[in-house]
Amino acid sequence: MEYNDQVKNRVKRMEGQLRGVLKMMEEGKDCKDVITQLSAVRSAVDRTVGVIVSSNLVECVLEAENRGEKTDEMIKEAVNLLVKSR
Numbered sequence: 001m002e003y004n005d006q007v008k009n010r011v012k013r014m015e016g017q018l019r020g021v022l023k024m025m026e027e028g029k030d031c032k033d034v035i036t037q038l039s040a041v042r043s044a045v046d047r048t049v050g051v052i053v054s055s056n057l058v059e060c061v062l063e064a065e066n067r068g069e070k071t072d073e074m075i076k077e078a079v080n081l082l083v084k085s086r
Contacts, residue, residue: 001052001055001056001059003052007048007051007052007055010044010047010048010051011048013044014041014044014045014048017037017040017041017044018041020037021034021037021038021041024037046085049081049082049085050082053078053081053082053085054078056078057074057075057078060074061074061075
């Protein structure tokens, strides 16, 4: 699978958020503020996982259909990846 710039930018934003969280910790910021930022990062990771899995699933299903293959197993595997990521 090729990862487009949009997905890569999501990961870069998360990286920046995590660096910001680390800086907050080093500065002794309030626990609530740190947790709020960590929750935002977790949410961003979850959304990115969903984008990657769904994009990959669409790509794989279309390729399998073109080859005349069944797609049920691919769909189950994608759902399992999403469940594991939670």
